Amino acid sequence: MFSLTRYTTPCPEPINSQILQMVVDNLTDISSVALPPSNLLYNIYQYAVGFEVHRYLEALEGSKGIAVELVVAMDEEKLVGFCLYLPVKDDPHACGIAFMAVQAGLRRQGVARAMLQDVLARYPHAELACAVEKVPAFTAMGFQVRGAQGTQVLMNTRNYGTDGLMGVLDVAAIYSSLEVRQIHTYLLQKHGKRAMVDAEKQRDRHLDQLARKVQRFIAER
Numbered sequence: 001m002f003s004l005t006r007y008t009t010p011c012p013e014p015i016n017s018q019i020l021q022m023v024v025d026n027l028t029d030i031s032s033v034a035l036p037p038s039n040l041l042y043n044i045y046q047y048a049v050g051f052e053v054h055r056y057l058e059a060l061e062g063s064k065g066i067a068v069e070l071v072v073a074m075d076e077e078k079l080v081g082f083c084l085y086l087p088v089k090d091d092p093h094a095c096g097i098a099f100m101a102v103q104a105g106l107r108r109q110g111v112a113r114a115m116l117q118d119v120l121a122r123y124p125h126a127e128l129a130c131a132v133e134k135v136p137a138f139t140a141m142g143f144q145v146r147g148a149q150g151t152q153v154l155m156n157t158r159n160y161g162t163d164g165l166m167g168v169l170d171v172a173a174i175y176s177s178l179e180v181r182q183i184h185t186y187l188l189q190k191h192g193k194r195a196m197v198d199a200e201k202q203r204d205r206h207l208d209q210l211a212r213k214v215q216r217f218i219a220e221r
Contacts, residue, residue: 002080002111004118007070010060015072018079019057023050026101032151033203034131034210040191040199044183048174053099055169056084066167069095071115073102080106083115087123091164095119097128098168116141120157127156131210132217148218151210 010016024046028034031049035042059068067087073080081102088094097119102111120126120142129152130138135145143155174180188196 002073002075002114004114005072005074006118007060007072009062010057011070011072014077015074015079016054016057019072019082019084020050020054022079022082022101022103023053023099026104030099030101032129033207034151035203035206039202039206040187040195041203043187044180047183048171048180051174051177051179052169052171053084055174056098059169064169066169069119071118073111073115079103081111081115083112083119085119085123085126086166086168088162088164088166091125091162093123094125094127094162094164095123096166097126100128112137113141125156125158125162127154127161129154132213135217145218145221148211148214151207151214153214153217 005011023030027042027046027049028036031045033045035045055064056066056068057070058064059066060070067089069085069087071083071085073082081100083097083100085095085097088096097116100112100115116126126143127146128138128143129149131151132153135153135155138155139145142157144157144159146154146156146159146161148154184196191199
């Protein structure tokens with residue numbers, strides 16, 4: 001069994017730590033880049049996406065000018081899943097799902113559905129982007145396909161998007177940060193320039209394949 005808790009202010013540090021560990025452990029599943037662990041750039045994306053989620057968790061205290069809310073599913077002290085979402089300014093019924101994950105061994109047990117139902121009870125007009133493979137699951141939860149968004153399928157609980165504005169973090173600043181450059185330098189020294197160039201080419205081909213897959217999926221509907 002699990003229980004749900006909603007946070008609109010910073011959550012306890014032990015929960016933060018478990019959320020960030022879940023992000024690192026499930027990067028391929030959580031990130032729109034969906035990079036496999038075999039790619040040498042994987043560690044860079046682990047850090048960058050983990051730091052992005054960390055910044056959103058920090059924003060719960062309200063000083064970053066971004067509206068953030070969080071639902072966590074807990075089994076006593078253990079994190080089962082989390083859903084981090086961004087309420088839309090000027091539209092009290094709308095939000096965007098930024099990150100959602102469930103522990104690998106505890107999926108298909110209604111955790112994601114319960115968390116989303118909790119969010120939709122307050123924000124019935126919700127939007128998210130997901131991999132093609134996850135579309136049926138979100139369709140069953142009341143979402144409908146709206147189109148393509150890069151490497152993911154854009155879905156919404158309604159057949160239109162909100163006119164309100166949603167505050168988001170400057171992700172580009174994270175990828176150009178000193179920490180990311182330091183990780184890249186370390187990987188370059190460890191694996192060599194040729195291997196890193198190959199990793200970048202593999203990533204770019206991977207992203208192109210994902211984008212084409214989404215376009216085919218949308219075209220065939």
